[in-house]
Amino acid sequence: MSTKQLAIGFVGNPNCGKTTLFNAYTGANLKVANWPGVTVEKKEGAMRFHDETYRLVDLPGTYSLTSYTMEETVTREYIMSDDVDVIVDVADASALERNLYLTLQMIELGKPVVLALNMMDIVQERGMEIDFHRLPEMLGIPCIPVSARKKTGLEILIHTVAHHKDKVQGEKIIHHHELEDSHHEHAQEHHKKYAMVYTDEIEDKIDELSSRLLASYPDIQNVRWHAIKILENDQEVKKNHPLDYSDILDKDYEKEIINQKFSFIEEVISECVANRVKKAESTDHVDELLTHPVLGLPIFLLIMAGVFFLTFNVGDWLKGYFEIVLEWLTEAVTLGLTSAGAGEMLISLVADGILAGVGGILTFLPNIFILFLALAFLEDSGYMARVAYVMDGIMGKIGLSGRAFLPMLLGFGCTVPAVMASRVLENHRDRMKTILITPFMSTVQDFRFM
Amino acid sequence: MKLYEGQKGSTLQVVHMDLPLQLERRLEVLGMLEGTKITVVNRKKKGAMIIKIRGTRFAVGQNITEYVEVKEV
Ligand SMILES: Nc1nc2c(ncn2[C@@H]2O[C@H](COP(=O)(O)OP(=O)(O)OP(=O)(O)O)[C@@H](O)[C@H]2O)c(=O)[nH]1
Numbered sequence: 453m454s455t456k457q458l459a460i461g462f463v464g465n466p467n468c469g470k471t472t473l474f475n476a477y478t479g480a481n482l483k484v485a486n487w488p489g490v491t492v493e494k495k496e497g498a499m500r501f502h503d504e505t506y507r508l509v510d511l512p513g514t515y516s517l518t519s520y521t522m523e524e525t526v527t528r529e530y531i532m533s534d535d536v537d538v539i540v541d542v543a544d545a546s547a548l549e550r551n552l553y554l555t556l557q558m559i560e561l562g563k564p565v566v567l568a569l570n571m572m573d574i575v576q577e578r579g580m581e582i583d584f585h586r587l588p589e590m591l592g593i594p595c596i597p598v599s600a601r602k603k604t605g606l607e608i609l610i611h612t613v614a615h616h617k618d619k620v621q622g623e624k625i626i627h628h629h630e631l632e633d634s635h636h637e638h639a640q641e642h643h644k645k646y647a648m649v650y651t652d653e654i655e656d657k658i659d660e661l662s663s664r665l666l667a668s669y670p671d672i673q674n675v676r677w678h679a680i681k682i683l684e685n686d687q688e689v690k691k692n693h694p695l696d697y698s699d700i701l702d703k704d705y706e707k708e709i710i711n712q713k714f715s716f717i718e719e720v721i722s723e724c725v726a727n728r729v730k731k732a733e734s735t736d737h738v739d740e741l742l743t744h745p746v747l748g749l750p751i752f753l754l755i756m757a758g759v760f761f762l763t764f765n766v767g768d769w770l771k772g773y774f775e776i777v778l779e780w781l782t783e784a785v786t787l788g789l790t791s792a793g794a795g796e797m798l799i800s801l802v803a804d805g806i807l808a809g810v811g812g813i814l815t816f817l818p819n820i821f822i823l824f825l826a827l828a829f830l831e832d833s834g835y836m837a838r839v840a841y842v843m844d845g846i847m848g849k850i851g852l853s854g855r856a857f858l859p860m861l862l863g864f865g866c867t868v869p870a871v872m873a874s875r876v877l878e879n880h881r882d883r884m885k886t887i888l889i890t891p892f893m894s895t896v897q898d899f900r901f902m
Numbered sequence: 903m904k905l906y907e908g909q910k911g912s913t914l915q916v917v918h919m920d921l922p923l924q925l926e927r928r929l930e931v932l933g934m935l936e937g938t939k940i941t942v943v944n945r946k947k948k949g950a951m952i953i954k955i956r957g958t959r960f961a962v963g964q965n966i967t968e969y970v971e972v973k974e975v
């Protein structure tokens with residue numbers, strides 16, 4: 453028996469389904485919603501599989517592992533620490549091109565990585581096809597199709613993770629590059645070892661930096677990653693390895709490195725994904741209406757009016773039945789107690805005190821329940837991100853960007869999610885005021901019902 | 903021309919971005935680099951837009967669209 457539990461960290465872009473996957477494995481009930489930035493701090497849980505206990509860690513979503521923002525730095529430090537044995541890189545398979553950028557960075561980290569291609573149900577519905585033979589060949593890591601919502605592929609994923617824990621390089625990497633035009637002495641070898649190989653100019657710099665780092669820090673782990681980070685001018689890595697790099701860093705290489713990664717991603721997508729844009733059209737039309745410059749706001753007000761109508765009318769209707777049941781219960785209890793020979797005081801206490809008191813509070817339940825249901829539906833449909841766009845100008849007048857509207861709207865529903873959401877507000881306050889860049893979720897097929 | 907001048911439905915290529923470094927890097931990790939083609943899905947009078955970058959739609963504010971130089975393709 454092993455003494456240490458295997459620790460599995462879930463990392464990925466915002467809104468790709470990490471928490472849904474985490475909940476599916478652990479039976480937990482952490483907050484899931486269809487807008488980015490739902491999870492704001494790391495959460496742990498445990499699961500049993502084949503007589504072993506695994507420790508799972510859900511992390512906030514991030515687009516990259518640079519050290520420009522707090523979440524990125526925190527996520528990076530955490531997954532690099534010994535607290536994580538295997539990284540499960542959760543990717544939204546229906547938006548693979550955007551998700552692979554983080555994947556490439558994770559592979560470069562040099563820890564065991566398994567790619568979980570989530571939202572396969574959407575991929576299938578859209579008629580997209582992903583080549584699961586070629587993809588691991590190009591990336592050098594296992595790639596497992598799953599659907600966290602439909603709970604498919606979960607066993608295979610955890611099985612792969614368990615088997616992959618000691619391997620950094622999982623699959624054999626096979627490139628179809630032309631190597632003749634490369635002068636780099638290690639080119640041949642690099643292409644066998646690393647998924648992401650840069651141009652000769654960059655590779656030469658990586659080599660130079662690597663040998664300089666090794667000279668001063670002989671025990672350094674994954675020197676290639678450190679060299680790439682220094683080439684990207686990463687302040688954290690430079691601070692922890694304070695050497696003079698000025699002769700090697702003769703210009704800004706960061707942009708070039710990002711650029712080359714995206715070129716490689718384009719190559720991967722063109723080889724591994726087919727029928728990419730076939731079905732995007734139908735959601736585009738709904739979107740156009742919802743974010744219409746003139747109609748957007750009235751539509752939003754109409755939807756909100758609908759929510760309140762449901763809450764008060766349907767809720768009150770349910771409340772009527774609720775009260776009938778309560779009355780009947782009170783009668784039955786009074787009758788029961790009387791026939792059992794209980795004193796008048798006791799009967800009055802139970803019927804007029806406890807039942808009436810608790811019942812009075814409970815009669816609000818139907819209203820709250822319906823409001824909650826309606827907001828949960830809106831949250832899951834992805835409409836909230838559109839509201840952020842629609843409300844942007846209006847919110848701007850009070851000094852907030854449209855994005856801050858989400859937590860405020862949730863505040864209508866229930867104080868618990870509002871308090872949870874206001875944490876998002878606090879953490880991101882500065883960013884919220886200065887930028888508005890909100891991804892629209894790909895899971896908008898639910899829109900058709902609205 | 904600047905991004906905010908782009909018409910709805912047009913496909914544009916990013917020529918240059920003149921944004922605070924941090925913001926620029928943020929866009930870059932989302933795949934919006936110099937040379938990247940983007941589509942204008944929707945736009946508001948004030949300059950806020952919905953654009954499509956590599957298959958994903960993003961809402962971007964005026965404080966971004968005013969500082970991105972694009973050309974038509
Ligand atoms: N169709 C479909 N939807 C999914 C799947 N997995 C997750 N979702 C939905 O995607 C949305 C985002 O899920 P979350 O689990 O909150 O995503 P996350 O990665 O934890 O997001 P952050 O915490 O913001 O980083 C929710 O609306 C989920 O219901 C899936 O396999 N298929």
Ligand SMILES: [Mg+2]
Pocket residue numbers: 470471472483490491511512513
């Ligand atoms: Mg989450």
